[in-house]
Amino acid sequence: MDLTGVMLRAGAARPHVLIAAMPGGTAVRVAAEQELRRSGWPAAMTPADADVLLVAGDPAASFEGVLDAAWRAMPAPRARAQASRPGEVAAALETARARLRDRSGQQALAAGSGRDGTAGGHGHEPASRDPGHHGHEMGTANADAMGGETHHDHDMDGMEMPGGLPMADRGADRDGLRLDQLHVPLGPVLPDWPAGLVVHLTLQGDVVQHAEVQVLGHGRGGSFWTEPWRRAAAGEPVTTEEAARRRAAADLDRLGRFLAVAGWDDAAIAARRLRDDALAGVPGSQLRPAAGRLARRVARSRPLAWLTRGLGVLLPDDEAAGPALDVAGDVTARYRRWCAELDAAALDDGSPLGSLADIRTPAAGLLAVLPRLLDGADLAAARLIIASLDPDLDDLPALATASHDH
Numbered sequence: 001m002d003l004t005g006v007m008l009r010a011g012a013a014r015p016h017v018l019i020a021a022m023p024g025g026t027a028v029r030v031a032a033e034q035e036l037r038r039s040g041w042p043a044a045m046t047p048a049d050a051d052v053l054l055v056a057g058d059p060a061a062s063f064e065g066v067l068d069a070a071w072r073a074m075p076a077p078r079a080r081a082q083a084s085r086p087g088e089v090a091a092a093l094e095t096a097r098a099r100l101r102d103r104s105g106q107q108a109l110a111a112g113s114g115r116d117g118t119a120g121g122h123g124h125e126p127a128s129r130d131p132g133h134h135g136h137e138m139g140t141a142n143a144d145a146m147g148g149e150t151h152h153d154h155d156m157d158g159m160e161m162p163g164g165l166p167m168a169d170r171g172a173d174r175d176g177l178r179l180d181q182l183h184v185p186l187g188p189v190l191p192d193w194p195a196g197l198v199v200h201l202t203l204q205g206d207v208v209q210h211a212e213v214q215v216l217g218h219g220r221g222g223s224f225w226t227e228p229w230r231r232a233a234a235g236e237p238v239t240t241e242e243a244a245r246r247r248a249a250a251d252l253d254r255l256g257r258f259l260a261v262a263g264w265d266d267a268a269i270a271a272r273r274l275r276d277d278a279l280a281g282v283p284g285s286q287l288r289p290a291a292g293r294l295a296r297r298v299a300r301s302r303p304l305a306w307l308t309r310g311l312g313v314l315l316p317d318d319e320a321a322g323p324a325l326d327v328a329g330d331v332t333a334r335y336r337r338w339c340a341e342l343d344a345a346a347l348d349d350g351s352p353l354g355s356l357a358d359i360r361t362p363a364a365g366l367l368a369v370l371p372r373l374l375d376g377a378d379l380a381a382a383r384l385i386i387a388s389l390d391p392d393l394d395d396l397p398a399l400a401t402a403s404h405d406h
Contacts, residue, residue: 015051015100016044017093018074020067020188021195023217024394025057026224029195030253031086032056034276035093037269045191047073052096054089055082057195060217063188070189077106181209186382188216192257196393199374199386206378211371215393223395225250241284248291248345249278251338254390255298258335261387262304270294288345295339308332312373312385327361331388366391 017036021029032054036043044050047070059067059082071080079099081092099105186199196217202210222230228246232238256271274291298304308331316328327334366389373389374382 014041015079015097016042016049017052017054017096018044018047018050018070018189019191020053020055020063020070021193022055022057022059022063023196024221025195026392026394027086028056028083028089030224030275030279031089032083032093033272035089037272039093041093043191047071047189048075050074051078051100052093053078053080054092054096055080056089058084060196062216066188066216076110078109180204186386192260192387194386194391194393197386197391199370199382201374201379201382203379206380208374208377208379208382211374211382213367213370215367215396217393221394223392225253225392226395244345245278245281248287248342249275251342251345252278252291254387255335255338255342257390258384258387259298261383262307264298264301264304267294267298291345292343295342299336299339299343304335305332308335308384308388311377311381312388314369314373327366327389331384334388363391363393363395 017032019029019032019036033043044052047053050070051074053067053071053074055067071078077100079096081096083089083092182203184201184203186201187193187197188195196215198214198216200212200214201208225246228238228243232243252271252275256268256275259265259268259271271294274287274294277287277290311331313330314328329337370386370389370391373385377385
C-alpha cells in the first residue's frame with residue numbers, strides 16, 4: 001500500500017492556503033478569498049498552518065525576503081503559487097494542489113533541490129539574517145522578511161535563544177522598573193492585514209511600549225476601491241451605480257476583515273459574500289436588504305462594542321491624520337460608522353458620485369497617527385486598532401521607505 005501517496009492525496013483534498021497580498025493586488029486578494037470560499041478550502045492563519053502560499057499580485061522586490069521567510073516556516077508537504085490577475089487565481093490554486101500530490105516534487109523539496117515548489121523557483125536563502133527581528137506567531141520569521149532594515153539597537157551581544165528566537169533586552173516601564181522588552185514585527189504576511197504594512201513593536205509583556213511603521217512597496221495604479229472616482233476625474237464616463245457599488249464593497253471588505261480579526265467569523269463571511277455580490281452586480285433590490293440586516297446586527301452587538309470601546313481613540317481635529325472624519329473616535333465608533341453607511345447605501349439610484357476626498361482618510365495620515373494609537377495597547381487590541389483604520393497603502397503617492405515612529 002502506497003501510504004505516502006495516500007497521505008499526500010488526503011492533504012491535497014482541502015489544503016490550507018495562506019494568502020500573501022501584495023501592494024496593488026487587492027483585486028487578486030478579493031478573488032482568492034472568493035475562490036477559497038467557493039472551493040471550501042480553509043484559509044491558513046500562519047505559515048505553520050499553511051499547505052499553500054498564494055502570492056496575490058505581483059511581488060515587489062522588497063517582498064523577496066518576506067516570502068522566503070514565510071515559505072521556510074511552512075511544513076511539508078507544501079506548494080507555492082502566484083496570481084497576477086484575478087482570473088489566474090483558480091488555475092494557480094489547482095496547480096498548487098497538483099504539486100502537493102506530487103511525491104517526487106515533495107521529495108525534491110525536502111532534499112533542498114526543489115527550491116520553492118513553483119515553476120522557475122523563488123526559494124533561495126537570503127544573504128543575511130538579523131537576530132533582532134524575528135516574527136511572532138502571527139508574523140514572519142526573521143529580519144529579512146521585514147525588508148532587511150534594522151529599527152532597534154538591542155543590547156544583546158549577538159546572543160540568541162535556542163531555536164533562533166531573540167533574547168529580551170531591558171527597558172523602563174511606566175513605574176520606573178527595568179523589565180524585559182521584546183521587539184516584534186507584525187506583518188506583512190498576515191491574514192486580514194493591509195498589504196505592504198509592517199509594524200515594529202516594542203513589547204513589555206503583551207503591552208506596546210513603542211511602535212514604528214514601515215511600508216514595503218505600494219500600488220502603482222492607485223487603490224482598487226477608489227478606481228471609479230479616479231476614472232471620473234480623468235474624464236471617463238462612470239455611472240453613479242458603479243461608484244456606489246464600489247464604495248459599498250469597500251465598506252463590506254474592511255468590515256469583513258475587521259470582524260475576522262475580532263473573531264466573529266460567520267459575520268465576516270457574510271460581509272465578504274455581500275462584498276462579492278456588490279462587485280458582481282447583484283441587483284440593489286437584493287443587496288440592500290441583506291447589507292442593512294448585517295450592518296444593524298453588527299452595530300447592535302454588545303459583545304463587540306464591549307471588546308472595542310475606548311481603543312485607538314482618534315480626535316476629529318487631529319492634524320497629523322488630516323481630514324479624519326471617517327475614522328474619528330474609537331474602534332467602536334469606526335465600525336459603527338461603516339455599518340451606518342451600509343445601512344443607508346443607495347446602490348442603484350441617481351445619488352451624486354461625490355468626490356474622491358470624501359471616500360476615506362488618506363493612508364499617509366493614518367500611518368502618521370498609528371504609532372500613537374498603539375501606545376499602551378496589548379497585542380490583540382493593536383490588531384483591532386489597525387483593522388479599524390484599515391489603511392490602504394495603494395493610495396500612497398510614492399514608494400514610502402521611511403519609518404513613522406512614536
